[in-house]
Amino acid sequence: MPTIFIPTALRVFTDQQAKLSVDARTVGEAIQKLVETYPKLRPHLFNEQGQLRSFVNLYLGEEDVRHLQGLETPLAPDAELMIVPSVAGGVGTQERVRSLIDDARLQAITLSQEEVLRYSRHLIMPEVTMEGQRRLKAARVLLIGTGGLGSPLALYLAAAGVGTIGLVDFDVVDYSNLQRQVIHFTSDVGKPKLQSAMEKIRDLNPYVTVIPFETRLTSENALDIMRDFDVIVDGTDNFPTRYLVNDACVLLGKPNVYGSIFRFEGQASVFWAQHGPCYRCLYPEPPPPGLVPSCAEGGVLGILPGLIGLVQATETIKLILGVGEPLIGRLLLLDALQMRWRELKLRKDPNCPVCGENPTVRELIDYAEFCGIRGEEAPVETDGLPSITPAQLKERLERGEPLVILDVREPFELEISRLPYPFRHIPMGEVLERVHELNPADEIVVVCRSGGRSAQITRLLQTMGFGKVKNLVGGVNGYAQEVDPSISVY
Ligand SMILES: [Zn+2]
Numbered sequence: 001m002p003t004i005f006i007p008t009a010l011r012v013f014t015d016q017q018a019k020l021s022v023d024a025r026t027v028g029e030a031i032q033k034l035v036e037t038y039p040k041l042r043p044h045l046f047n048e049q050g051q052l053r054s055f056v057n058l059y060l061g062e063e064d065v066r067h068l069q070g071l072e073t074p075l076a077p078d079a080e081l082m083i084v085p086s087v088a089g090g091v092g093t094q095e096r097v098r099s100l101i102d103d104a105r106l107q108a109i110t111l112s113q114e115e116v117l118r119y120s121r122h123l124i125m126p127e128v129t130m131e132g133q134r135r136l137k138a139a140r141v142l143l144i145g146t147g148g149l150g151s152p153l154a155l156y157l158a159a160a161g162v163g164t165i166g167l168v169d170f171d172v173v174d175y176s177n178l179q180r181q182v183i184h185f186t187s188d189v190g191k192p193k194l195q196s197a198m199e200k201i202r203d204l205n206p207y208v209t210v211i212p213f214e215t216r217l218t219s220e221n222a223l224d225i226m227r228d229f230d231v232i233v234d235g236t237d238n239f240p241t242r243y244l245v246n247d248a249c250v251l252l253g254k255p256n257v258y259g260s261i262f263r264f265e266g267q268a269s270v271f272w273a274q275h276g277p278c279y280r281c282l283y284p285e286p287p288p289p290g291l292v293p294s295c296a297e298g299g300v301l302g303i304l305p306g307l308i309g310l311v312q313a314t315e316t317i318k319l320i321l322g323v324g325e326p327l328i329g330r331l332l333l334l335d336a337l338q339m340r341w342r343e344l345k346l347r348k349d350p351n352c353p354v355c356g357e358n359p360t361v362r363e364l365i366d367y368a369e370f371c372g373i374r375g376e377e378a379p380v381e382t383d384g385l386p387s388i389t390p391a392q393l394k395e396r397l398e399r400g401e402p403l404v405i406l407d408v409r410e411p412f413e414l415e416i417s418r419l420p421y422p423f424r425h426i427p428m429g430e431v432l433e434r435v436h437e438l439n440p441a442d443e444i445v446v447v448c449r450s451g452g453r454s455a456q457i458t459r460l461l462q463t464m465g466f467g468k469v470k471n472l473v474g475g476v477n478g479y480a481q482e483v484d485p486s487i488s489v490y
Pocket of ligand 1: 277278279280281282349352353354355356
């Protein structure tokens with residue numbers, strides 16, 4: 001029977017099943033059987049009109065079924081159908097791309113004796129040689145973000161001798177970053193990430209020029225920041241910046257080396273509109289906010305950004321040297337639990353709104369609005385939502401008021417931290433079916449890690465007639481920070 005593979009992000013709706021064998025003769029039949037078996041999956045795959053959502057891609061083998069016969073595509077008994085959702089991550093694969101560094105720029109570059117010694121294991125490779133190493137030195141690479149992906153990228157590209165590395169970041173190093181952002185050390189906690197990254201790069205390779213941009217990448221500054229670089233490497237963790245980077249690269253004609261990670265899964269590709277598809281050809285629009293969790297909500301294995309970041313670093317170096325086959329028109333997928341790499345063909349979409357034949361996006365737009373959110377810090381609409389602060393909650397509970405605390409986090413999160421009061425526990429995904437366990441007459445305070453999921457559940461309960469439901473602002477983390485430092489923050 002054909003097999004459907006389910007990505008990690010959707011396994012919460014399939015009782016953690018990673019695959020399902022279905023008795024089906026077409027792709028459409030198979031997907032119908034899948035959502036019949038797991039009804040909670042339906043709204044994530046189909047819209048209200050019953051059509052497959054545009055940010056869900058179905059692959060049969062390495063082909064997108066949209067380029068076969070769509071949902072009518074027949075399935076052989078041993079067929080493998082993959083669901084590829086967008087993660088907060090044509091041309092013939094034989095196409096060769098010339099080095100990004102033209103001869104005029106190459107002529108201007110020489111290597112000192114120290115540099116020759118430093119790069120000697122490169123220089124004796126026929127694919128690099130002195131000429132390739134000079135190309136690397138001439139190259140200007142912009143890294144968007146110095147987080148999980150940006151850390152290995154910056155270290156390896158600096159070590160390899162990329163002459164100029166631009167870094168865009170505005171964040172400071174946090175303890176929770178250290179598990180995966182290997183360019184930052186324990187003694188860097190509290191420092192700007194840019195400063196921490198620059199110190200490491202300088203110590204690793206003083207021949208690298210680092211250009212820092214201590215800012216959030218925005219529609220106003222993106223073109224100016226990116227214009228002078230040869231390659232843009234996307235190490236972002238949110239959809240607005242991902243679309244912004246894509247569109248700016250298309251408008252500037254620059255290659256966009258893409259990577260994204262979620263828990264045990266990763267994606268990588270090279271989007272370059274002159275030579276192949278762009279990110280929007282693959283995902284024309286972002287999923288609605290809340291449907292796909294970010295790394296902060298969903299977690300990520302600390303090693304995974306290393307694996308995907310180094311795929312991006314490898315592709316960057318190949319583009320600079322002009323060797324090998326770039327990952328243009330191919331999406332590389334990693335499932336680290338199975339340790340399985342798969343490769344999917346990507347085609348340029350003639351109707352792509354930014355790189356298609358009649359583009360409708362001719363300048364950078366408001367990407368927060370496009371992604372349906374009002375900035376990264378406020379992904380959930382909380383305006384007008386009844387809420388309670390940690391201090392108010394503590395005060396009222398100590399007065400003995402009969403508040404019912406509803407914790408909607410996952411069971412394993414309760415092992416990390418919990419409020420020091422009796423509470424009810426119903427994980428977010430079970431609230432709908434277990435709502436009868438709650439009393440609409442009670443004053444219920446919904447809590448989660450940082451207030452995002454609880455806001456959604458507060459709104460849900462409101463629509464179901466719970467008149468006195470409230471959201472705990474900042475979640476259990478906020479309670480720990482404001483009221484009770486004995487509780488762990490995660
Ligand atoms: Zn496109």
